[in-house]
Amino acid sequence: MTFTETLQTKKFIVTAELFPPKGTNLKPLLEKAELLRGRIDGFNVTDNQRAVMRLGSLAICSILQKQGLEPIMQMTCRDRNRIALESDLLSAAALGIENILILSGDHPSQGDHKEAKVVYDLDPVQLLKTARTLETGVDLAGKKLDGSPKFCLGAVVNPMAEQLDLQLAMVEKKIEAGAQFFQTQPVFEKKLLELFLCKTKDLPVKFLIGVFLLKNSQIAMFMKEKLGINIPDEYIKRLATAASPLDEGIKIAAELISAMKPQVQGVHIMALGLEEHIPEILNKVK
Amino acid sequence: MIITKQKELDKILEKLKNRKNIFIVGCAACATKCATGGEDQVQALSVEMSKHGLAILGSMVLDTPCDIRVVKKDLARDDKAQKAESLVLLTCGAGVQAISSVLEDKELVPALDTMFLGTIERLGNFHQFCSLCGDCIIDETGGICPVTRCAKSLVNGPCGGALKGKCEVNSENDCAWITIYDKLKKNKTGIKKYHNIKNNAAVNKPQKVKTR
Incomplete structure (x- = not known):
């Protein structure tokens, strides 16, 4: 089933992130993807995430596509100007990649090529609109295209952000610009999620709520303290005292999904290199 | 300056x-x-x-x-x-x-x-508020330039990564969009306005001005 079709069903949607390798060895990534075959509805392939240079999302999406898996190509505004972005959108379409998740992208100063030129020629709202413009058979220069693409466009939102009203205004702007689905930043906190769901319940798009696999208490502490992600102390305590922190993290992820399941349209799992454990998480979901 | x-x-x-x-x-x-x-x-x-x-x-x-x-x-x-x-x-x-x-x-x-x-706050304390982009929109953003003061130059709203009102890229800086939002709050439509793609050709280098 294509992701567009999945979005039209009533099923509980599960997507997960895969990280391209730093280098050309695709074996570990493809093995992980194989383990997830039939278990998830979309494979997000990140675009140099955290501004760390890696193999490109487009190439991996194309390989997944050929293997009968449904890729969601992540596309950041960070590194390419409008010519390159439009061109890559057409390239994706030519390779049969329809699903594109559009995001601003982490700033180069947070990555491993800190001296890189910072581009951001378009912002995510403008890039969504650009993709929709290409669908109409013209480009940003107003020139006619010989063959036009068709996309299923997604965007991101942070339900835990400090200024929820501002985030909601962004959601509306992104929907207006062409977003059909949203994948969110990790959510650990029930009350904030409920508020977000309540405020977005009438919007004509699907929200796949971010679920993060915490592999130990150190990463949880880092996310809480350095990234300001609201992780309840209870989880950190459980991870710190567990005989196997990873098993505890898997349990926590499964609990989060089980609790969300009646309320949300789907989840987006971020396992940060531990994608082979996603089936275990899903097996534990009630 | x-x-x-x-x-x-x-x-x-x-x-x-x-x-x-x-x-x-x-x-x-x-x-x-x-x-x-x-x-x-x-x-x-x-x-x-x-x-x-x-x-x-x-x-x-x-x-x-x-x-x-x-x-x-x-x-x-x-x-x-x-x-x-x-x-x-x-x-x-x-x-x-x-x-x-x-x-x-x-x-x-x-x-x-x-x-x-630079904009001078006091001697020895300078801010970059303007990046000479040749396509000014600050009449619509509460007098605060997102092209310059947002690390990602996002003109249609924030990335969502701000922490305690500070930019995720540099915690010494206020999130430009939270600042803009606070200023525009009175005018609720302000924040939702779509800002079009920038005309970068306005500052293609090298520039020349001849008025006479």
């Missing part, structure tokens, strides 16, 4: 190895306010260079070294400057190039790096 910072002394000295007859040029405008190329800094550099055995022929702080007319009138006619082999320039890049266009046969050693167009 153009914000500059002084290059490391070692790097300046390296360029001047074995040079005789050095002349130092400062700037009475921006670089003086920045305390990078005023009288004091010209003197200080002169002392340092003498300590390292370099012969300083003379120095001059030009009113506006970025003005070719001033360079021609004040610097080019100066006897010592004429005799000098190398000129050490405590000016911004516009100044260096105004001087290089007039004194074509001199070796020029820029001693400053040119940083940005």
Whole structure:
């Protein structure tokens, strides 16, 4: 089933992130993807995430596509100007990649090529609109295209952000610009999620709520303290005292999904290199 | 005002190895306010260079070294400057190039790096609020420029990564969009307005203005 079709069903949607390798060895990534075959509805392939240079999302999406898996190509505004972005959108379409998740992208100063030129020629709202413009058979220069693409466009939102009203205004702007689905930043906190769901319940798009696999208490502490992600102390305590922190993290992820399941349209799992454990998480979901 | 910072002394000295007859040029405008190329800094550099055995022929702080007319009138006619082999320039890049266009046969050693167009909060405390983009939209963003003050130049709203109102890229900076949002709150439609793609051709380099 294509992701567009999945979005039209009533099923509980599960997507997960895969990280391209730093280098050309695709074996570990493809093995992980194989383990997830039939278990998830979309494979997000990140675009140099955290501004760390890696193999490109487009190439991996194309390989997944050929293997009968449904890729969601992540596309950041960070590194390419409008010519390159439009061109890559057409390239994706030519390779049969329809699903594109559009995001601003982490700033180069947070990555491993800190001296890189910072581009951001378009912002995510403008890039969504650009993709929709290409669908109409013209480009940003107003020139006619010989063959036009068709996309299923997604965007991101942070339900835990400090200024929820501002985030909601962004959601509306992104929907207006062409977003059909949203994948969110990790959510650990029930009350904030409920508020977000309540405020977005009438919007004509699907929200796949971010679920993060915490592999130990150190990463949880880092996310809480350095990234300001609201992780309840209870989880950190459980991870710190567990005989196997990873098993505890898997349990926590499964609990989060089980609790969300009646309320949300789907989840987006971020396992940060531990994608082979996603089936275990899903097996534990009630 | 153009914000500059002084290059490391070692790097300046390296360029001047074995040079005789050095002349130092400062700037009475921006670089003086920045305390990078005023009288004091010209003197200080002169002392340092003498300590390292370099012969300083003379120095001059030009009113506006970025003005070719001033360079021609004040610097080019100066006897010592004429005799000098190398000129050490405590000016911004516009100044260096105004001087290089007039004194074509001199070796020029820029001693400053040119940083940005600055807004002064107080002396020694400068902000970059404008990036000279040639396509101003701040009438619609509460007088705050997202092109410059958002690290990602997002013109349609924030990335969602702000922490306690501060930018995720640099926690010393306020999130431009939270600041804009607070300002526009009274006008609820303000934040939802779509800002079109920027015309970067407005500042294609090199630019020229001729009004006469």
